[in-house]
Amino acid sequence: MPDFDVAVIGAGAAGLSVAAICAGLGLKVALIERGRMGGDCLNFGCVPSKALLAAAHAAAEARRAGTYGIRLPPPEVDWPAVRAHVHGAIARIAPNDSAARYRGMGVTVIEATARFVAADAIEAGGRTYSFRRCVIAAGSAAVVPDIPGLAAVPYLTNETLFEVEERPGHLLILGGGPIGLEMAQAHARLGCRVTVVEAAPRIAAREDEELALQLRTALAADGVAFREGAKVVRVEAGPALVLEDGSRIEGTHLLLAAGRAPRLDSLGLAAAGVEAGARGIRTRRDLRSVSNKRVWAVGDIADPEGVGPRAFTHVAGQHAGILVRSMLFRLPAKVDYAALPRVTYTDPELAQIGMTEAEAREAGHTDLRIQRWSLAENDRAIAEGRPEGVVKLVVTPKGRLLGASILAPRAGEMAGTYGLMIGRKLPLSALAGLVLPYPTLAEGGKRAAGEFYTPKLLSPAVKRLVGLLRHLPQA
Numbered sequence: 001m002p003d004f005d006v007a008v009i010g011a012g013a014a015g016l017s018v019a020a021i022c023a024g025l026g027l028k029v030a031l032i033e034r035g036r037m038g039g040d041c042l043n044f045g046c047v048p049s050k051a052l053l054a055a056a057h058a059a060a061e062a063r064r065a066g067t068y069g070i071r072l073p074p075p076e077v078d079w080p081a082v083r084a085h086v087h088g089a090i091a092r093i094a095p096n097d098s099a100a101r102y103r104g105m106g107v108t109v110i111e112a113t114a115r116f117v118a119a120d121a122i123e124a125g126g127r128t129y130s131f132r133r134c135v136i137a138a139g140s141a142a143v144v145p146d147i148p149g150l151a152a153v154p155y156l157t158n159e160t161l162f163e164v165e166e167r168p169g170h171l172l173i174l175g176g177g178p179i180g181l182e183m184a185q186a187h188a189r190l191g192c193r194v195t196v197v198e199a200a201p202r203i204a205a206r207e208d209e210e211l212a213l214q215l216r217t218a219l220a221a222d223g224v225a226f227r228e229g230a231k232v233v234r235v236e237a238g239p240a241l242v243l244e245d246g247s248r249i250e251g252t253h254l255l256l257a258a259g260r261a262p263r264l265d266s267l268g269l270a271a272a273g274v275e276a277g278a279r280g281i282r283t284r285r286d287l288r289s290v291s292n293k294r295v296w297a298v299g300d301i302a303d304p305e306g307v308g309p310r311a312f313t314h315v316a317g318q319h320a321g322i323l324v325r326s327m328l329f330r331l332p333a334k335v336d337y338a339a340l341p342r343v344t345y346t347d348p349e350l351a352q353i354g355m356t357e358a359e360a361r362e363a364g365h366t367d368l369r370i371q372r373w374s375l376a377e378n379d380r381a382i383a384e385g386r387p388e389g390v391v392k393l394v395v396t397p398k399g400r401l402l403g404a405s406i407l408a409p410r411a412g413e414m415a416g417t418y419g420l421m422i423g424r425k426l427p428l429s430a431l432a433g434l435v436l437p438y439p440t441l442a443e444g445g446k447r448a449a450g451e452f453y454t455p456k457l458l459s460p461a462v463k464r465l466v467g468l469l470r471h472l473p474q475a
C-alpha cells in the first residue's frame with residue numbers, strides 16, 4: 001500500500017487547488033512545500049504587485065484630482081506605510097493558504113524540499129514516501145540572464161522586490177513584459193525614477209501592437225523611461241546597465257523581470273524518469289507526464305505538448321480542474337487556451353482574451369475582420385476624463401470572435417464576457433445585442449461588435465426592403 005494516494009509537490013496556486021480537491025474527494029494526500037504556503041502568487045506575485053499598484057494608483061489619482069476641479073497638495077509617499085499595506089494584503093489572504101487550513105482538510109502538510117528517489121517515491125525532510133500518483137506543482141522563478149557582471153551586482157527579483165525598505169531612487173527594470181511594466185508604473189507613480197530596458201523592439205512584445213503603443217504612451221506620461229531594442233552587454237557596479245550601443249544607464253536598484261523559468265532544480269526528476277526541458281515538465285494535453293504514468297504536472301511548471309506553459313494563477317486553477325477529470329475520474333480532459341485571458345494590471349489595464357490579431361494571422365486566419373471602438377467615443381470614459389484606450393475585436397468573416405484586446409481602466413473586469421463568447425463559440429451578434437448598463441466602459445465592446453453588422457444593416461438591399469415596407473399598411 002503506498003503511503004499516499006496523491007503527493008503534491010509545491011503549495012502555490014496550482015498545488016493548493018489540487019490538494020484541496022483530492023482531499024475533499026477522500027484521498028490520502030501529502031502536500032510538500034519548501035518555502036511559503038501560497039507560493040508566488042500570494043507572497044511574491046499577484047497579491048503584493050496588485051497591492052503596490054493600488055497604492056501607486058491612489059497617488060496618481062490624488063495628483064490628477066485637479067483635472068476635476070479638486071485642488072489637493074502633492075501626495076506624500078510614506079514608503080514604510082505603503083509596504084505595510086502590501087504586507088497587510090498578504091497577511092489577510094494567508095490564512096486561506098495556510099498549513100493549518102490544509103491540515104484541517106485532512107491533508108498531510110510536509111514543510112520540506114521534495115525530491116524523487118524512484119518512479120513512485122519521493123524523499124522529503126529525511127523521510128521517503130511512496131505514492132500512487134504525484135502532482136508536480138513546483139512553479140517558476142525569475143530568469144537570471146547570463147549577462148557578464150550580473151552575478152557581482154546586487155539585484156532584485158519578484159522574491160525580494162517587496163522587501164525593499166527604502167524607496168528606490170532610480171529603479172532599472174530589465175524586461176518590458178507584464179511584470180516589468182506593472183512594477184515600472186507602480187514605482188514611477190510612487191515617486192521613483194524608473195527606466196525599463198527591453199531587448200525586443202518594443203515593450204509588451206506579445207500584446208497587440210496598437211494597444212501596446214498606447215500603453216507605452218500612458219506609462220511615459222507617468223515618467224517611465226524606455227530603452228527598447230536594447231541589448232544589455234554588461235552589468236557594472238552602481239548598478240549600471242551597459243548597452244550594446246555603448247550607452248550606460250546607472251540606477252540605485254535593478255529588478256530582473258526578463259521572463260520565468262521552471263523550478264526543476266531540486267526535484268531529482270531523473271530518478272523518476274520524468275522528462276523535462278527548458279520550458280518545464282513535458283506533459284500530454286491532459287497534464288500527465290509523457291514519460292512517467294504516475295506523474296502529472298500543473299501550473300507554471302507544466303509544459304503541455306503543442307500548447308506550452310502559461311504562467312498565470314487562473315491557469316493553475318484551470319489545470320486543477322483538468323487534473324480532476326483526467327487523473328481522478330479518468331475522463332478525457334485537455335488543456336485548451338483558446339479563450340484564455342491575460343491582463344497587464346497597469347492603469348489603463350491591457351487585457352487580452354483569446355488571440356491577438358497577430359496571433360490569429362499566425363494561426364492561419366488570413367481573412368479577418370478587425371472591429372475597433374475607441375474610448376474617446378465612450379460617454380463614461382469622457383465623463384470621467386479618461387478617454388484613452390480602445391476595444392479591438394478579432395473576428396472571422398462569419399462573425400466568430402477569436403480574440404479581444406482591450407486597453408481601458410479596469411479592462412480585466414471586462415474579460416469574462418469575451419472569454420464566455422470565445423469559449424462557448426457564441427456569435428458576435430450575441431455581444432452586439434447585449435443590453436449593457438449605460439454609461440459603462442463595457443459598452444465599447446458592444447459598439448465594436450455592432451459595427452460588424454452596420455454595413456449589412458445599411459446595405460442597399462435592406463434599404464430597399466425598408467422602402468417597400470413603408471408603403472404597406474401598419475398591422
Ligand SMILES: Cc1cc2nc3c(=O)[nH]c(=O)nc-3n(C[C@H](O)[C@H](O)[C@H](O)COP(=O)(O)OP(=O)(O)OC[C@H]3O[C@@H](n4cnc5c(N)ncnc54)[C@H](O)[C@@H]3O)c2cc1C
Binds near residue numbers: 042113114310316
Ligand atoms: C510579480 C508577479 C506578478 C504576478 N501577477 C499575476 C497576476 O496578476 N495574475 C496572474 O494570474 N498571475 C500572476 N503572476 C503569475 C502567478 O504568480 C503564477 O502563475 C502562479 O503563482 C503559479 O502558481 P504555481 O502553483 O504553478 O507555482 P508557485 O506559486 O510558484 O508555487 C510553487 C511552489 O512550489 C514550491 N517548490 C518548488 N520546488 C519544490 C520542491 N522541490 N519541494 C517542495 N516545494 C517546492 C515553491 O517553494 C513554491 O511555493 C504573477 C507573477 C509574478 C512573479
